[in-house]
Amino acid sequence: RKEVEQDPGPFNVPEGATVAFNCTYSNSASQSFFWYRQDCRKEPKLLMSVYSSGNEDGRFTAQLNRASQYISLLIRDSKLSDSATYLCVVRMNTGFQKLVFGTGTRLLVSP
């Protein structure tokens, strides 16, 4: 079983739509949680951290359920520029605080 699992998609949505991505992680010792965005042939960029209380950054809302080991990302009012792969990332509670990446969910926003 993969440590971080995501639906690979792609999710094809029209501009203005609301889209939600889910992620599950298997290691209960996971310490911190993030969503990264990766454009084609580019490095991943931090989109937002995810907290148990839920957090929002503009059109993006992230939620964490530690009991279910489940993380979500909601994007409202999708823009063409949101088209990318969204990576669910978990930081492990180990000496080097290493990051474990999901395979990513691809989002395609069309006009």
Added chain:
Amino acid sequence: GAVVSQHPSWVICKSGTSVKIECRSLDFQATTMFWYRQFPKQSLMLMATSNEGSKATYEQGVEKDKFLINHASLTLSTLTVTSAHPEDSSFYICSGGRDSVYEQYFGPGTRLTVT
């Protein structure tokens, strides 16, 4: 934010040759550097973690004699792919981390193609 550069951004080499990739933290001291590899349509996989001045810690399944990592200073780490084979063709990304800050800052990646 903190900036990490990688050089080269892409490289093509012949099978059996060695390739060195540099990772530099430009405006901060990276006490820890991480090397990742990403195959098409797959996730980033951590290859190794290195602290300045000490030997790298390799993830299970990564050959330390094939992927040589040197972290000689707080701003430079290198990854050398020795005796490269076509199956080593991949996107190699480094990241730097600071002691008191848990965030990792990613370089732009190096695309390696072995022919």
